[in-house]
Amino acid sequence: MNIKAQVPNTITLLNLLSGCIALVYATNANYEMAFIWVCIGIFLDFFDGFFARLFNVSSPLGLQLDSLADMVTSGVAPGYVMFRMINENMSLPFEYFAFAGFLITLGSCYRLANFNIDERQTESFIGLPTPANALFILSLPLVLKYTDSLILLEILINPYILLGICLLSAYILNAEIPLFSLKIKKNFNWAANKLQLSFLVISVVLLALFQYAGIPLVIIFYVILSIINNRFFAKASL
Incomplete structure (x- = not known):
C-alpha cells in the first residue's frame, strides 16, 4: 500500500x-x-x-x-x-x-x-x-x-x-x-497580487475591530469586492 x-x-x-x-x-x-x-x-x-x-x-x-x-x-x-x-x-x-x-x-x-x-x-x-x-x-x-x-x-x-x-x-x-482566488501569485509583487493583498489587509482590520462580527463582514466584503472587480477591472485587463 x-x-x-x-x-x-x-x-x-x-x-x-x-x-x-x-x-x-x-x-x-x-x-x-x-x-x-x-x-x-x-x-x-x-x-x-x-x-x-x-x-x-x-x-x-x-x-x-x-x-x-x-x-x-x-x-x-x-x-x-x-x-x-x-x-x-x-x-x-x-x-x-x-x-x-x-x-x-x-x-x-x-x-x-x-x-x-x-x-x-x-x-x-x-x-x-x-x-x-x-x-x-x-x-x-x-x-x-x-x-x-x-x-x-x-x-x-x-x-x-x-x-x-x-x-x-x-x-x-x-x-x-x-x-477571485485568494491564492498569492508566485512573483509576490503588488501589481500581480493587489486584489488579494488588499482583501487580506482589510479583512485583518475588520476582524481586529469587530471580532466575531468581522467574520460575516469579511465574507460579504469578499463577494462585493469580487463583483466590483468583475464589473470594472477584470474586463479592462483582458
Missing part, C-alpha cells in the same frame, strides 16, 4: 470528524466550540489538497472523499446551526419554518456536486465556496452572543431575517458570480 497516497485521504477524514464533532457541540448549543471545530475542519480541508499535490497522489477517490467530508463540515453543520437559531426564535405555530435552515445544507450539497464537474473553477470560484459560507453562518450565533448592538441583536433574533439569510445563502453558493 502506498502510504503517501493515504496521507491526504486521512486528513480529509479528519476534516469529516471535525464536522461531526462540531455537530455534537451544536446539538448542545455550544456554538463557540462548534465554530472552532468547523474552523479546524476547513483548515484540514486546505491541507488535504496541499499534500495530494505535494506527493503527486491526487485521485478521483480523494476528490469524492473531499466533497463528502465538506458536505458535513461545511454543509450539514451550518444548516443545523441555522435550524436551531430559527427554532429558538420562531413562535408557534410556525416552528416548522425552522427546517428552512437546511436550505443551506441543500445549497451546499448542490454546489459541491457541481464543483466536481465544473472545469471553470480550477483557478477561481463561481459562487461562494462552502467553507466561506459555513464560517458566515457559524459566526452568527457568536455575534448574537457577544454583540452590544441592539440593532444586531434585533436582526439576529428575527426569524424572518434568518429565513432570508437561508435563501440568500443557498442562492449565493450556486450563483453564476465569479469570485
Whole structure:
C-alpha cells in the first residue's frame, strides 16, 4: 500500500470528524466550540489538497472523499446551526419554518456536486465556496452572543431575517458570480497580487475591530469586492 497516497485521504477524514464533532457541540448549543471545530475542519480541508499535490497522489477517490467530508463540515453543520437559531426564535405555530435552515445544507450539497464537474473553477470560484459560507453562518450565533448592538441583536433574533439569510445563502453558493482566488501569485509583487493583498489587509482590520462580527463582514466584503472587480477591472485587463 502506498502510504503517501493515504496521507491526504486521512486528513480529509479528519476534516469529516471535525464536522461531526462540531455537530455534537451544536446539538448542545455550544456554538463557540462548534465554530472552532468547523474552523479546524476547513483548515484540514486546505491541507488535504496541499499534500495530494505535494506527493503527486491526487485521485478521483480523494476528490469524492473531499466533497463528502465538506458536505458535513461545511454543509450539514451550518444548516443545523441555522435550524436551531430559527427554532429558538420562531413562535408557534410556525416552528416548522425552522427546517428552512437546511436550505443551506441543500445549497451546499448542490454546489459541491457541481464543483466536481465544473472545469471553470480550477483557478477561481463561481459562487461562494462552502467553507466561506459555513464560517458566515457559524459566526452568527457568536455575534448574537457577544454583540452590544441592539440593532444586531434585533436582526439576529428575527426569524424572518434568518429565513432570508437561508435563501440568500443557498442562492449565493450556486450563483453564476465569479469570485477571485485568494491564492498569492508566485512573483509576490503588488501589481500581480493587489486584489488579494488588499482583501487580506482589510479583512485583518475588520476582524481586529469587530471580532466575531468581522467574520460575516469579511465574507460579504469578499463577494462585493469580487463583483466590483468583475464589473470594472477584470474586463479592462483582458
